[in-house]
Amino acid sequence: MSATGTYPAIPSEVRSRDTEIAVAVFRTILVLIVLFSPEFMTARGTRGALLVAAVIAAAAYNLGLFLLHVRGVPVPRLLIVIGDVMLVSLWLYFCGSGGERFFVLYYPVVIVAALWFGVGGALLMATLASALYVFVLTVAPLSPGVAPASAESAGLQTAFLIVTAGVVSVVAEVRAREQHALLISQGVLQQHWQRIRNAQHVENMVRPPRLPRIPGLDVAFRFRPAATAESGDYYDLIPLGGRRWGACVADVRGKHSRGIVYLPTFKSALRFAARHQQSPAAVFQDVNSLVEAETAEKVDLEMFISLCYAVIDLDTASLTYANAGHEPPIIIPASGGDPIALRGTGMVLGVLPEATYGEEKLPLHTGDTIVLFTDGMTEAADRRSRMLGREGLIEQIKAHVGAPTADAMAGRIFENITEYGKGSLRRDDMTLLVVRVTATDLGRSRQGEDPRA
Numbered sequence: 423m424s425a426t427g428t429y430p431a432i433p434s435e436v437r438s439r440d441t442e443i444a445v446a447v448f449r450t451i452l453v454l455i456v457l458f459s460p461e462f463m464t465a466r467g468t469r470g471a472l473l474v475a476a477v478i479a480a481a482a483y484n485l486g487l488f489l490l491h492v493r494g495v496p497v498p499r500l501l502i503v504i505g506d507v508m509l510v511s512l513w514l515y516f517c518g519s520g521g522e523r524f525f526v527l528y529y530p531v532v533i534v535a536a537l538w539f540g541v542g543g544a545l546l547m548a549t550l551a552s553a554l555y556v557f558v559l560t561v562a563p564l565s566p567g568v569a570p571a572s573a574e575s576a577g578l579q580t581a582f583l584i585v586t587a588g589v590v591s592v593v594a595e596v597r598a599r600e601q602h603a604l605l606i607s608q609g610v611l612q613q614h615w616q617r618i619r620n621a622q623h624v625e626n627m628v629r630p631p632r633l634p635r636i637p638g639l640d641v642a643f644r645f646r647p648a649a650t651a652e653s654g655d656y657y658d659l660i661p662l663g664g665r666r667w668g669a670c671v672a673d674v675r676g677k678h679s680r681g682i683v684y685l686p687t688f689k690s691a692l693r694f695a696a697r698h699q700q701s702p703a704a705v706f707q708d709v710n711s712l713v714e715a716e717t718a719e720k721v722d723l724e725m726f727i728s729l730c731y732a733v734i735d736l737d738t739a740s741l742t743y744a745n746a747g748h749e750p751p752i753i754i755p756a757s758g759g760d761p762i763a764l765r766g767t768g769m770v771l772g773v774l775p776e777a778t779y780g781e782e783k784l785p786l787h788t789g790d791t792i793v794l795f796t797d798g799m800t801e802a803a804d805r806r807s808r809m810l811g812r813e814g815l816i817e818q819i820k821a822h823v824g825a826p827t828a829d830a831m832a833g834r835i836f837e838n839i840t841e842y843g844k845g846s847l848r849r850d851d852m853t854l855l856v857v858r859v860t861a862t863d864l865g866r867s868r869q870g871e872d873p874r875a
Contacts, residue, residue, distance in 0.1 A: 442502070445534055446488040449506065452527055453480060476516060480509055499538050503547055506531045511554040515561070525555060525579050532583060536591035548587035552580035628685045633659050636667060638736045638861030642829035644836040644854045648798070655796050655851040656685055660696045665736035668696045671794040671855050672729040673748065684725050687716065692731075702731050702744035706768065706779040710746075713772035727771040730764075730794055734786070734857065739864035741792065744781040746771050749797050752816060754823045756789025756859075761816055788864060791831070792857040793819055798850035802843040810842055828856040 457477065483505065490497050510527045517524060528551040536544035559576055633641045636659070643657050654675055660668035670692065674684050688709070695708035706729070713727060730751055732743035743751070747770035753762040768779035795815070802810045818835045825831035832854055839852070 441537075442491045442497070442499075443488065445502070446484060446491055448530065449484050449509075450488075452530070453484060476512060480512070483509065500543075503531055503535045503538070503543075504550070506534075507547060507551050507554060510551070511558055514555065514558045522559075522575075522579075525583075528555070528583055529586060532587045533590050536587055537594050539591075540595055541588065541591040544587035544591035545584065548584040552583060555580060628689050629656065630658060634661070638665060638859070638863075639667065639734065640828040640858040640860050641669075642827070642832040642856045644832050644852070646836075646840070646852045648851050654685065655798070655853040656689065657794075657853050657855050658689070658692070659855075660693055662696060662733065665861075667734045668702075668731060669734060669792070669794060669855060669857050670729060670731040671748070671751075671796060671853055672727055673796050673851075674727050675725065684716075688713070688727060692729075696731070701781060702733055702742055703767070703779045703781040705731060706744050706746055706771065710771045710777055710779070711775065714775045716772075726773050729771060732792065732794070734792075734859075736786075736859075736861050736864055739786045740783055741786050742781055742783045744768065744779050746779060749795055749800065749812075751792060751794040752819060753784070754791040754793070754819060756787050756791075761820065763816075786859055786864060788859055788862055790859045791819075791823055791828075792859075794855040794857075796851060796853040798852035799839060799854060801850055802839050802852070804842055810839060814842075815839070828858045831858075832856045 487497060487502065487505075507528070510524070510531065513527070514522070514524055528548075532544055532548045532551065535547040539546075556576060629645065633643060641659060645655065645657065647655070654673055656670075656672040656674060658668075658670050660670070662668050672688070672692075674688055691709050691712045692705070695705040699705045699708060709727075709729070713725065716725065727746070728748040729746045730743065730748040731745075732741055732751065734741055741753075743764055745751075745764065745766045746768045747766065750764045750766060753764065755762065762784075764782070764784075767781060769777055771777075800810055800812050800815050815835075818838055822831050822834040822838075825834060835856075836852070836854055
């Protein structure tokens with residue numbers, strides 16, 4: 423088995439040699455049937471040494487072909503089928519007028535010719551066999567007490583042989599075309615599986631399989647791609663030093679919806695900018711410049727990114743966020759008030775190099791819950807194609823905000839929305855990120871702590 427998990431292809435010459443060996447074995451069986459037939463026993467008593475010589479020649483011919491096949495020595499297939507036709511005709515001659523029933527031995531030869539050479543070769547062998555059969559009936563000696571074959575019977579046999587050759591060869595060609603189409607389909611399927619494996623590999627590298635455990639924050643996520651394996655949704659929790667964390671959810675859109683191809687570049691750019699820029703707006707400026715430059719260099723890239731990025735600072739008890747054309751996140755206050763929908767602060771990344779972005783800052787309290795998501799959550803549709811919508815998602819968040827943990831809350835929301843969209847095609851990827859503030863010492867800077875820890 424190869425390193426890629428597929429079995430190596432068998433060389434065509436090996437398959438051809440196996441076919442020729444099978445034909446040689448089958449020829450041996452037919453020779454034995456003829457040798458022990460009553461007609462051949464009768465002919466042996468009347469033709470003596472000549473018949474023995476013919477039998478020895480036939481056995482030597484068959485054994486020689488078999489050894490050549492086993493050793494891999496190429497033998498022209500046309501010579502093989504012509505030799506078999508001559509061999510059958512020789513048997514018919516020695517059996518005399520009583521050997522007409524061995525006419526059926528021509529059929530295996532013609533079928534093999536149809537498999538090897540197609541319609542033309544099969545009809546040529548059938549015609550040759552019919553001509554030799556008629557010749558043998560003309561010159562073969564009459565066996566005592568056996569009536570010669572009639573011209574009508576001989577004509578019917580040869581006609582049926584030619585028809586059989588045509589039918590078998592056509593069936594063989596149809597089968598060959600179907601096998602070719604099957605091989606093409608298997609190749610295409612293999613390519614799709616390879617794309618899926620590549621997408622899964624990229625996903626394992628880009629999207630974190632689990633989020634870090636953060637003192638003072640309870641975080642959880644749920645992610646499910648759409649019908650294809652190529653998803654452009656992205657989520658992350660970026661350590662910024664001290665008790666500052668960057669929470670983000672993004673949707674990378676590329677040509678033909680292949681956003682996953684650009685996720686590694688986007689992830690690197692975002693993490694680099696987030697660790698070198700204190701301000702979310704400045705982070706957006708850096709990422710936008712990089713994405714726009716990539717798009718300008720490759721005119722067929724056609725990529726843009728919607729991104730929501732929020733900096734959670736437990737030492738200052740604040741949330742500073744920027745939103746570039748993404749679904750605005752929702753905050754559920756610990757006090758039990760109405761959900762707070764954060765506003766957008768700029769257009770999507772990667773479209774205009776001179777685009778500017780703003781940011782907003784909000785206070786945080788112990789027990790506040792921040793929910794970030796992609797549009798796949800609000801676009802979930804039921805069997806009647808009715809979308810859940812933003813209001814429907816807010817109702818789900820309000821209904822489950824009292825869950826004991828962020829993971830339980832995310833799981834219940836995701837399960838309900840998945841059930842809502844059951845029976846309909848998922849139009850888009852679904853990503854949900856829940857961040858709950860659990861720190862009781864908000865706003866208190868830890869003296870003596872290394873902010874790079």
